[in-house]
Structure formats: C-alpha cells, structure tokens
Amino acid sequence: MKFKDYYEVLGVAKTASDDEIKVAYRKLARKYHPDVSKELEAEERFKEVGEAYAVLKDPEKRAAYDQVGSQAKHGQDFTPPPNWDSGFEFSGNGFNSNAGDQSAFFEELFGRQARGRQQSTMNAKGQDHHAKVMIDLVDAYLGAKRTITLQMPTHDAQGRVFIQDRKLDVTIPKGIHAGQHLRLTGQGSPGVGTGPSGDLYLEITFKPTPQFRIDGRDVYMDLPISPWEAALGEKVDVLTPSGSVDLKIPPGSNSGRKLRLKGRGIPGKEPGDLYVVIVIVTPAAETEAEKEAYFSMAKSFNFNPRKDIKG
Amino acid sequence: MQTNTTQITEISIVEDEVHMTTIELCHTIDIDQEDLVAWVQEGILNPIGTSPEDWRFSGDTLSRAKKALRLSRDLEINTPGVAMVLDLLDEISELRKRLG
Numbered sequence: 001m002k003f004k005d006y007y008e009v010l011g012v013a014k015t016a017s018d019d020e021i022k023v024a025y026r027k028l029a030r031k032y033h034p035d036v037s038k039e040l041e042a043e044e045r046f047k048e049v050g051e052a053y054a055v056l057k058d059p060e061k062r063a064a065y066d067q068v069g070s071q072a073k074h075g076q077d078f079t080p081p082p083n084w085d086s087g088f089e090f091s092g093n094g095f096n097s098n099a100g101d102q103s104a105f106f107e108e109l110f111g112r113q114a115r116g117r118q119q120s121t122m123n124a125k126g127q128d129h130h131a132k133v134m135i136d137l138v139d140a141y142l143g144a145k146r147t148i149t150l151q152m153p154t155h156d157a158q159g160r161v162f163i164q165d166r167k168l169d170v171t172i173p174k175g176i177h178a179g180q181h182l183r184l185t186g187q188g189s190p191g192v193g194t195g196p197s198g199d200l201y202l203e204i205t206f207k208p209t210p211q212f213r214i215d216g217r218d219v220y221m222d223l224p225i226s227p228w229e230a231a232l233g234e235k236v237d238v239l240t241p242s243g244s245v246d247l248k249i250p251p252g253s254n255s256g257r258k259l260r261l262k263g264r265g266i267p268g269k270e271p272g273d274l275y276v277v278i279v280i281v282t283p284a285a286e287t288e289a290e291k292e293a294y295f296s297m298a299k300s301f302n303f304n305p306r307k308d309i310k311g
Numbered sequence: 312m313q314t315n316t317t318q319i320t321e322i323s324i325v326e327d328e329v330h331m332t333t334i335e336l337c338h339t340i341d342i343d344q345e346d347l348v349a350w351v352q353e354g355i356l357n358p359i360g361t362s363p364e365d366w367r368f369s370g371d372t373l374s375r376a377k378k379a380l381r382l383s384r385d386l387e388i389n390t391p392g393v394a395m396v397l398d399l400l401d402e403i404s405e406l407r408k409r410l411g
Contacts (some may be wrong), residue, residue: 029386035378035400050385128339130377147316167316176324181373183329185321201325201339201373215408269327 004105006052006065014066018057025053051106061110068109123193132203135172137212137219140266141241143174148202170202175268177217178206212241217272218265220258224281225249240264240274247276255280326370333363340376347376353394355379 007014010024032039032046039045055061131150139146147169154164168187176182181201188198206214213220223238233251237244242264249259257278265272285291323329337344348363350356356376358366368376375397382393 026386033382033385035381036396046385125338127341169316169318171319171322173322173324175327179374180327181325181370183323183325184319185323187317187319199339 002105003069004048004052004103005069006055009048009052010056012056016056018059021053021056025049025057029053048103051103055106055110065109124191124195126189126191126195126198128198129188129200130203131200132205134205134207135176137206137209137214137241137266139172140176140206141174144172146170146172168200175266175271176204177266177272178204178214180204214266217268217270218275219272220275220277222279223247223259223276224279225253227280227282230254230278230280238276242267242274249278253278324370325373329370331368331370331372333358333366333368336368336372336376339373340380342380349390350376350379350393353390355390355394355397 007016010016010021010028012020012024016024028049029046031037032042032049034043034046037046055065129152133146133148135144135146138144147167150166150168151163152166155161168184170182170184173182181203184200184202186197187200191197211221219241221238221240223236225234225236228234229236229249230253231251233253234249236247236249238247240261245261245264247259247261255278259276259278261274261276263271264274283290285294331339333344333347337347344363347356351358351363351366356368356372356379358368358372360366378400379393379397382388382396383390388396
C-alpha cells in the first residue's frame, strides 16, 4: 500500500490552518467535480481531494494522520503500525460517502469506523445501491447478455464489514445509452423486518473507442478518403456499429463534411443518427511518377486554398 | 472473499420505463423528503402532480437528482445555487452541441 500525503494532494503546508485547508479543498473540488469538470481523470482526482479533506478537516483524524504520517512520503510503501490509532477517539459515525469511494490507504486507516446508515423503523425497504457499468457501443445496438461483477461492502454476523464479490447475469437491453440507468428490482440491501429488498441501479457508460464518438443516441465516426474520392465522388464500404454500409460520397466533398445516416445511431423508439465525418488523407509523393501527378494537378487547377485568408 | 452469481429477471430502463413517487425517489438517492420538496420548489425537478403525495417523477429525473445531490453535498452549494449550476450546465452542453 502506498502512503498518501493528503497535504500534498490539497497543495497546502503541514502547518495549514483549518481555513486554508477549506479554501484549498473548495478550489480543487470545483476544478475537478465530475459534473462540472472537463479535466482528464476528474473523477479520480475529485475522490482523492475529497478523501484528503475528509481527514484534514477533522481535528481528531488530522492528529491521528499526522502521527502515522510524520515519517512517510507520498507514494512510499506504507503499513500502519499496529494499534496506531489507540489513544484517539473518533466521534460521529465516520463518513457519509460510499465506502467504495475511498482508497485502500484510507480504508486501512479509517475504514473500520465507516458504518451504514441505521434504519430506525422496524419494517423498511432495504437500501438502494448504485453502481456504474461500462458496456460496448455494440451492446447498445444489439443488446447483450453480460456478467457484471460488483464489489459490495457487506456486514457479517458479527457486524464486521467485508468486501463481497457479486456476479450478476444481466441482459443489457438494446437501445440503452450512456447516462441512462438500469433498475434491478430487489438487488439492493435486504429489507428490515418484513420490508422488501432495495433495488440496484446501474448507470451505463460506454467503453471509450477510438472509432466512435457518442452524443446521446447519435454516433459520430471519421471516414478517411483520398483526394480523388473526395473530388469525384465514390461509393465506399463503411463499417458502422450496425454493420457494413455502402456509402455514396458526393463529388466535391471536403474534410469535415458530415454525412448523416438517419436512424443508424443507437436504436430506440426514436433512434439516433450516425454521422460519418469526411477526413481527406493526402498520399505522400515519393516516386517520380507520384510527384509528376501532383505537378500536373498544380498545372491543371487554378486553385488557391488560402483565398479567404487575408494576409 | 465469497462469490455468487445471480440471474437478474426484473430489469428496466429507468429513463424509458419507470416513474417514481416522492417516497421512491427519496429512497433511491437517500435524501430527506424536505430536501426533495425544496428542489421541486426551486424548479430543479419538475414532477407531474400538485402535492408531494401525488407527485410522479419521470425516469430521466434520476440523473438530474443525482447530480443535484452531488453538487449540494460535495461543493456545499445551497438549493438556488444548485438550480443555477444545473441550468448553466444545460446551457453549456447545448452550446457545445451547436459547436460540434
């Protein structure tokens, strides 16, 4: 396990005041909040920042952390000494965030205090759970049977928390797309008393692919073509997520032109569209004959691609 | 580590097939009813119906409600602030679409 320097994560000095820590956290939280941020790996960074703040804002946890951390450096291998936190008393019931969100480092130090919310009523529906799953774009086109593995914090008979692997055989319905949720009835926490089990909600995301960009139900793909195909027009065989399509490239097409294939986006009651974006690729002139071909083009055309740019 | 495989039979696409009552939505994202009422009064969520007892939330409310919850908890933004951030995020995504 690697040691995490929470001060370094927040970019503050070890002597920082509570206010300085709060200001640093707020700034980073706004920068990396996954709902707002366009930064790479925003979600990872946001969790890290939140974890650091959860410890450093709390005087008891900060003191305990300072004690174990006095010798360690960020990224170093680290094992907390046994009973490192004896003598520290933690008030409250730990943290509001989901247990799964914390790093192994955090779990090791503070994990034992994390407790689920206590149900006060005798009969109540079990807690609903939320998880994210990644599927392939083609699963949204065709539907698919997938086995999904979820790690869930569970209590044993003694009330100890342990991580249980749950495998679920799920039928991914055709037409689902990123940001939508699947509800798996009864797959959340068991109910209390005679209450029914909670439900499990799976938020769908797509595995990133280099070929396709996805916006709601619409799908975009680049199609490289040669300059003569672009100028003269051509029928091209295009491999779309829903199979091969003979696409007619209109004569006089330029890079960036979008050809819309209606209804060939993600299927549904109102199916999305597939946009094929033209990218003209210019072959290198290596042999004499190839160079000659370009020279003869230059002679044949009275063409200035920069005529709209004022010098 | 224990492992078991469960066959899932009851599955629905929330956005297309599910409507939620006030109690169900509160339970699902684990918030108090008074917070949800405040969100509706601020126009963050728009259920059908006239009072919390007969509100019905469409399935695509879930994403928006989760987002509202994250913003208010993670950044400690108050309800009018959350409403404004969500409106601005909608506007940004609309503008991005027009650029694309």
